[in-house]
Amino acid sequence: MTSYNFASGPARLPDAVLARAQQELLLRGADGACAAERPFTGAAFRITLAHARQRLAELLALPDNYRILFLAGGAMHQFSMVPLNLLGDSRHAAYADSGYWSRRAMVEAARYAEVTVAAQFAGSVPLAAPPLHDWRLPADSAYCHITPNETVDGIAYPALPDCGNIPLVADATSCLLTAPLDVARFGLIYAAAQKNIGIAGMTVVIVRADLLERPAPQVPTPFSYRIQAEQQSCVNTPPTIAIHLAGMVFDWIADNGGLAAMGRLNRRKAALLYAAIDASDGFYRAPVAIGHRSTSNVRFHLADEALTEAFIVAAEARGLSNLHGHSQIGGLRASLYNAMPEAGVVALTACMADFVRRYG
Known part of the structure; x- marks a missing residue:
């Protein structure tokens, strides 16, 4: 894994x-x-x-x-x-x-x-x-x-x-x-x-x-x-x-292609994750307006906040670590900096989909 x-x-x-x-x-x-x-x-x-x-x-x-x-x-x-x-x-x-x-x-x-x-x-x-x-x-x-x-x-x-x-x-x-x-x-x-x-x-x-x-x-x-x-x-x-x-x-x-290539990859990674959030019928929620969403730090929450820790445990079992949101606001956060490969985002979205099937 x-x-x-x-x-x-x-x-x-x-x-x-x-x-x-x-x-x-x-x-x-x-x-x-x-x-x-x-x-x-x-x-x-x-x-x-x-x-x-x-x-x-x-x-x-x-x-x-x-x-x-x-x-x-x-x-x-x-x-x-x-x-x-x-x-x-x-x-x-x-x-x-x-x-x-x-x-x-x-x-x-x-x-x-x-x-x-x-x-x-x-x-x-x-x-x-x-x-x-x-x-x-x-x-x-x-x-x-x-x-x-x-x-x-x-x-x-x-x-x-x-x-x-x-x-x-x-x-x-x-x-x-x-x-x-x-x-x-x-x-x-x-x-x-x-x-x-x-x-x-x-x-x-x-x-x-x-x-x-x-x-x-x-x-x-x-x-x-x-x-x-x-x-x-x-x-x-x-x-x-x-x-x-x-x-x-x-x-x-x-x-690896300079900043233009980094930009293309980072937009693609962020689009994958935001699409998974937006397609979850409200199970996951991104509080930031479209057009103002960060491609570096994707903040999201579960509609049922009580499930947050269960999600983090499920993610860690798949090797997906450090998804806690900031201590001031809670929720979840995935940082998708340059070194995060697209495969990491794919793995995260798969985890999110499985979690919806279990708890949705």
Whole structure:
């Protein structure tokens, strides 16, 4: 029986990357060191770092005026680092409320800035991202922050807002590299690695070069985007193994058709699962409106919530793990990141159909 991990993160890695990592990361080389032991100041690691950066730039067709940073920590670190680095002379920042993680980012930013709620989703079923018109954007806003894919709520923006000259900042943790992306629409994008990039403990930051001149004087040196960009993400010891693995994942994406191919596969996987939910005559329910449904994180519930644990037990017996919904909202959630093969979704939908026959 093949097992499939549907966790929202740390998430499944591509099988080919795991096989490559076994050969390359923990075996000692001629220098007596393995990748985990080599100094970040040495030539071997700098080659790895440059490769990862170049590979990511190629995948994203990155404009020349953007910089890629590989930073220690998770996306929640960026909830503070974004205002500290981007406020500049302004005291105002705009945040769109689209669900759980956008609100977490907003609360943290309010420690440093006067936060305007630029747009807000209604919170009623069917759930949807904030409407893309009539956003409140004070003219002196240093930036406008969005969470284009809400990992907890299963909500995805159907399109990007037009913020005019105000830089658009995105927490793209659960959607970066899942489909082509016009980076030039953004001032800054950040994404924790443990969804589609690699392992927990690293966040990728992609920032437009002109925004590197804004950091507040009190920003600690390792948290300064400008200084990290100047020193190639090596102000302090970077997450070396995470960078090695990220480079391997970037290679895997490129070898499998790039972001266009990832997008096609991810849409197909999500369509299979949503079709199974919608065809169940209400046995399963997806609370997010069509057109706003995430292809990365499929949130659904059983009409009889009392059957949720029985479903999870049945799924685990088939090797389908980590389908619990977020602790704040319950229900079920299947994360379909790049490394989840279509066969995993087919196995899940078969389990769902059998469960309906038993309990429907």
